Amino acid sequence: MTPDPISLSWLDAHGSHHEIGLALGRWGAQACRQHLIHSAAWAQVMAHRQHPAIPVLRGLLHQHFPWIEQELAGLAEGLGLAPDDVFLWNCRGDLWALAPDGCTTVLAPQRLSHNEDGDPGFAGACGLAKIRPIDAPPFVSFLYPGSLPGHTFAVNQAGLAITVNNIRARQARAAGLPRMILTRALLATSTPAQAITLLQAHPRMGAFHLGVGQTGANVTFSVEFSQEAVSLQTVRQTRRVHANHALHEAQQGLPQVITESSARRQARGEWLLDQDAAALDILRDTDDAAEPMMRLSPTDTDQENTLATADIDLSGEQARWAVYCPGDHQPAYRFEGLRPS
Template identity: 30%
Template sequence: MNKNDSKAEVYMSNNPIRLVQAKGDAFSIGFALGQASASCFRERALGYDRYQALSARWRGSDYLKMLESAARAAYPRYVREIEGIAAGLDQDFETAFLWNCRADLQLPEDVSSATNNVASLGCTSILIPAEGDGPATIAHNEDGAAEFFGACFWVEVRPDEGPAWSSFMTPGTLPGETFGLNEAGLVQTINNITPNDLKAGVSRQIICRAILDATGLDEAVAILKRSDRASGFHHNLGEAKTRRLISVEAPASGCAVREVTSPRAHANHLICPEFESLKQTINPSSRDRQEAADRMIAENALVGGPEAVLFDESTPIYKNRQDESSRTLATSVFTLFPDRIHWRAHSSLDERDALSGTMHVV
């Protein structure tokens, strides 16, 4: 398909978190998302130290080809979306695919300590189960490299195949690995983890995208239990119809599922006892945020809403220092009712409710 024949429609706003709307087949959607983020990708991603190091080590490698083969065998439609993203970015497929596999690839041993540190940072989530007839809540700080502060999008997609979905998106990246929801009533927020168990398989970016198409928690968990995953994340998942919340630690070598029955937080390292023997990188920031969030929850800080924890600047849980390599790119709150999900996204402490809406459950 020629990129000029794309059926997708794109609309941009001047909102602090830019809005992109797309519809159509997989390539058309990918092309729209790539086109919307092309300038940011050229200006911020291609020169990103981590990507440069990975590209120098893995471009053209047999290992990257194995990741591509695994992805095409398991989820060809999402590879087609990456092909569309590449066309929209005006980049070759390998550039876009390697960018989307950056967490599945081992950094070279000679990279700088700063590049290594950024690789192990990112995100804090709060899960608040429903009480009585009330809603359940998932809230999340999306942290990332400072280069992408102010360069991200909220995408609203109505595909030809599968449920409509929306997600926060960093430039050039297949949506799903940040925070999002779909019209089946599923909410997902993601926390980075860095266990030492990478293997050739399906990229975790593609796994996250697959969950955006899931019709409920059971289907989502089945995806996370696949044995052919290349790496993994911690997934916070909620189902509006039942108001159930689950916390899933899913490194490549296993999957630990926890039903959430009391308020809890999760940062960027594995905490389930099943993974005590699995070697992982625990950055001091992740340990500090986990301990601070746990303490604040125990002290009933959530009476003031999840932002009372996620906007903490003393630890900090909320990262807003301009001289830091990692920043909070957005904060989201999802409130789950049986027939709908209310959501809002804050672009900063001073720019609250930059975007908000209601997804009705189909």
Template identity: 30%
Template sequence: MSRNTISRVHAKGDAFSIGFAVGRACAAAGSLERTFGSELYRALDARWRGSEYLKTLESAARGVYPRYVREIEGIAAGLHQDFETVFLWNCMGDLRLPEGVSPATKIIAETGCTSLLIPAKGDGPAILAHNEDGEAEFLGACLWVEAEPDEGPAWSSFTYPGMLSGDFGLNQAGIVQAMNNITPNDLQPGVPRHIIIRATMDAKGLDEAIEILKRKDRASGYHHNLGEAKTRRLVSVEAPASGCAVREVWLPRAHANHMLYGEFDGLKQTINPSSRNRQEAADRMIAEGALANGAEAVLFDETAPIYKNRQDEDSQTLAMGVFELFPDRVEWRVHAAPEERNALSGTMRVV
């Protein structure tokens, strides 16, 4: 049996019902201990549970996006956990790590993913491809959620245990997105970043998604890779709490886990050595023409490594998503490992 089974979960109805289906699937997969028993979660819980800062994040989220807070309430009910436990988990990127955590946990908090944006040629598709890297404990514990909400477009997304969806996925409006973790030193009270990426999953167009990322009340941020099937547009967006830099993509490019754009040259950030190595390796491979053999030729590279499967690595590649954007549809596939390609696949017609 695969050590990295990605369970496919169908959910429909209102926000609470969708969250409940996700939480119940996580509970059935036995992922509670892997989620709430980690040193990272325990450290954040000890420092921030009951704090005014966490209450401020909740208030900001409820004020702007109450539907997604309701989804978290559903996840908590499905997991048989209290709301604050699950909300705090969804805010882990918005909270500063307390002193005293192990170096390994600090590295995990700073790590992330690698993405490729490949513009369309002629009548061919634009391509967005993404390696989702995370703690090895999450191998076999993550979900592919396919949702039919009462409100907003249908969507499908890779989902961590206990988390809102949105890390990489697509919706029926033809919006595709993938997140890269960044660690700038500009955290502030505001709307948690995982609420923001859940909101972009509901965007009905690329410009609408970008406007969400330009909000000035965000608590922290990500680098966002976004595509729109109808126009085959691709954009790369660096969106820390203190700003938003948007780049239209005209040539193939890669992005790892640190900010590259000049708008943020003065903003202090943590650059993990793995992130620097993956960025340099991907840029080199693109320049050498590796994409002629497909996005997988770069994202499955094990020399840098871009694809992370070594036990001595700070994190592991949990899944790879490849999305081909045509004007009327998105064809997608999710690889669980190099030897387990197309673990999940499908076509979403654009409405």
């Protein structure tokens, strides 16, 4: 059976951070009312309402990134949901190792290619947004209803590109900044060095893998961050693939959940790299029928599906990039920098 086509909407949000959050909330309100708040994932996260780390997380957010606090307040207002619940949802991977966020990235010296895998209940409800804050560089990001931008894939005005993969870290020993707060903050930086310094300079709670690159540079970076460390591998010649579990030597002691899907996508991706397969062919691969790279099954073992694929060429003065609906060979969007072309 062929799945129904998945579309990606477009949002242009600008103004103060509260105004941007309000626009994001209004954009995602219907999908959150119809799906998110009735989902098992929402119930699992809301069960952490009395977690002792929550006041510390809120305090760290207010101390370090009050402008993101304003975005979250606007987001909750636009969604029509309780601010505490929206904050908690945006801390989901810090509190619950099995939050439904997956993804696979192929990293090359001047290119980042990425499958965005998430909750199948959001198929057709996700989109792209051009975000134009009054006090920070504009950017274009993939969006999930109910979530801050920045934890998926994005390109900003400085030519900085970031892709994000889930790492299912088990509960941290101490509170730090939520990982989705940190990745939102990265979109206000201008270089990979600034992005990595930001991660190193702040306490962290959850874990993520990032592909990081910039236009005109000859390298990209594979970055894993957790409470314990921020680790960096430079991609100069040989391409790399990264599913959604920690791989770097510096993270080998990290308690994490490695699902069958993530382990097999990692192994399959590395095999396809050895066969010199093109990045998009790797990300569209379904030869492992049980645990494919492109995940479209209603019975996916992690309860995740591919919702979009991004291919970001950083070799020129501006990023040239395309975003595809799952399985499509013609892009839904093409960009020169932040301008749709």
